[in-house]
């Protein structure tokens with residue numbers, strides 16, 4: 581299995597499926613299943629049963645379902661498309677992930 585390249589807070593674009601072309605922020609990655617939860621992408625309806633004891637209102641809830649990491653690409657705002665990333669090593673030795681096309685930084689150092 582390919583190593584998971586996506587990280588939380590990455591901006592990604594969907595390359596396949598019904599949400600193709602949508603972009604969003606990665607909320608969660610699961611390296612075990614290779615599933616990625618992307619903000620506001622791949623919503624699924626979930627039926628929730630009312631539970632008065634827990635004060636849960638029944639009904640339909642929309643929730644992001646995971647997408648397979650292979651259907652996602654890092655999205656570069658400069659290029660306006662899904663791009664490959666590469667790691668740039670700075671003079672001080674720290675690593676930064678940059679767009680392989682325009683070299684804009686896709687991950688700001690913390």
Ligand SMILES: [Zn+2]
Nearest residue numbers: 656659679682
């Ligand atoms: Zn770019």
